[in-house]
Amino acid sequence: MSRRPYERPITSEWIFRHPRYVRYMVREFSCLFIGGYALLMVVGLERLSQGPAAWESFLQALQAPASIGFHIVALAFSLYHSVTWFNLTPKALPVQVGEEFLPDGVIAGAHYAAWVGLSIGLLWMAGVF
Amino acid sequence: MTELSILRYNPETDDQPRFQSYEVPCREDWVVLDALNYIKENLDPTLSYRWSCHMAVCGSCGMMINQEPKLACKAFLRDYQGLIRVEPLRHFPIERDLVTVIDDFMAKLSRVRPYLIPKDVKALEAGEYRQTPAELKRFKQYSMCINCMLCYAACPEYGLIPKYIGPAAIALAHRWNQDSRDAGREERQEALAAKEGAWECSFVGACSEVCPEHVDPAGAIQQVKIRSTVDWYQEHLMPWLKK
Numbered sequence: 130m131s132r133r134p135y136e137r138p139i140t141s142e143w144i145f146r147h148p149r150y151v152r153y154m155v156r157e158f159s160c161l162f163i164g165g166y167a168l169l170m171v172v173g174l175e176r177l178s179q180g181p182a183a184w185e186s187f188l189q190a191l192q193a194p195a196s197i198g199f200h201i202v203a204l205a206f207s208l209y210h211s212v213t214w215f216n217l218t219p220k221a222l223p224v225q226v227g228e229e230f231l232p233d234g235v236i237a238g239a240h241y242a243a244w245v246g247l248s249i250g251l252l253w254m255a256g257v258f
Numbered sequence: 259m260t261e262l263s264i265l266r267y268n269p270e271t272d273d274q275p276r277f278q279s280y281e282v283p284c285r286e287d288w289v290v291l292d293a294l295n296y297i298k299e300n301l302d303p304t305l306s307y308r309w310s311c312h313m314a315v316c317g318s319c320g321m322m323i324n325q326e327p328k329l330a331c332k333a334f335l336r337d338y339q340g341l342i343r344v345e346p347l348r349h350f351p352i353e354r355d356l357v358t359v360i361d362d363f364m365a366k367l368s369r370v371r372p373y374l375i376p377k378d379v380k381a382l383e384a385g386e387y388r389q390t391p392a393e394l395k396r397f398k399q400y401s402m403c404i405n406c407m408l409c410y411a412a413c414p415e416y417g418l419i420p421k422y423i424g425p426a427a428i429a430l431a432h433r434w435n436q437d438s439r440d441a442g443r444e445e446r447q448e449a450l451a452a453k454e455g456a457w458e459c460s461f462v463g464a465c466s467e468v469c470p471e472h473v474d475p476a477g478a479i480q481q482v483k484i485r486s487t488v489d490w491y492q493e494h495l496m497p498w499l500k501k
Contacts, residue, residue, distance in 0.1 A: 132353070134269070135274065137352070143414050143417065147464075149462070149463070149464055153464075220474060220476055220477035221477065221483075225392065228391055229395075230395075
């Protein structure tokens with residue numbers, strides 16, 4: 130009796146085999162918007178370095194409907210990206226105190242707290258308050 | 259009665275696998291493995307599949323049930339509506355019917371040295387290696403792994419990049435790295451810190467979701483990444499800290 134193992138081809142159908150794979154792909158896809166927004170910030174810095182007129186026209190461009198649309202979509206994806214990653218932090222950073230591990234909510238909660246703290250600090254530096 | 263559609267493959271006569279349907283009684287306390295045993299005993303003795311304990315301990319009967327990796331002994335017929343599709347575990351070559359070729363996993367498992375590598379080997383009369391309950395708790399969940407390979411079937415990275423060491427092997431290596439009696443982390447790092455080691459993982463998390471023993475391989479892999487990153491920084495930025 131001879132062996133003749135059969136290798137099944139790998140196709141992209143796995144993405145739709147279970148909702149968890151779709152959620153994963155959306156999380157991975159969301160980084161494009163994070164990257165896109167970071168590029169926009171770099172462009173803004175460049176325009177700022179070119180003087181007041183260039184900066185003003187950059188601000189004008191930001192108010193265009195397409196730009197506002199991009200910001201709304203980017204914000205939604207950024208939130209999804211941040212929330213999904215923060216919720217995974219207890220797996221990567223378990224903290225054992227005595228015999229027991231700290232509950233997942235404490236680890237993820239600490240990250241949310243740091244996020245809120247840093248955001249408030251940033252807004253304060255920007256003169257919002 | 260309930261209908262099972264089973265992927266069959268006979269290497270001697272078939273060029274590729276095909277589905278074959280069987281009608282089995284749907285009893286309240288039956289799992290898919292009972293249905294397979296019923297088929298083998300009453301309908302078709304040529305059906306091949308692995309099983310042993312029938313109680314989710316041996317890890318032999320892993321298969322795809324309605325596209326999800328499951329232990330056939332833990333998947334109750336009553337939890338499924340309509341046709342139940344049974345296929346061999348994904349990402350492994352099919353030997354025959356529901357039997358897969360698991361050589362790749364076995365080789366990877368031995369590469370990560372999943373056994374105690376003590377710093378100083380004690381003489382037998384020196385007694386046992388002692389451990390506190392807290393030290394035990396640090397790794398205990400990973401020691402529950404039964405090598406059923408459901409995590410490999412769930413992991414798209416392993417499907418796309420077959421040289422990836424994969425979830426169970428890394429979780430078991432991590433189990434020993436976390437053990438207070440063990441000093442073998444450096445030896446395991448060669449396999450774990452390689453590109454096809456922990457870094458191939460993009461944290462899909464499916465491995466932990468499908469594990470029938472509630473092990474968290476995804477967590478283990480991320481912890482290995484963090485330790486490897488700290489290693490790198492120590493080696494390149496603070497070489498004087500290295501022993």
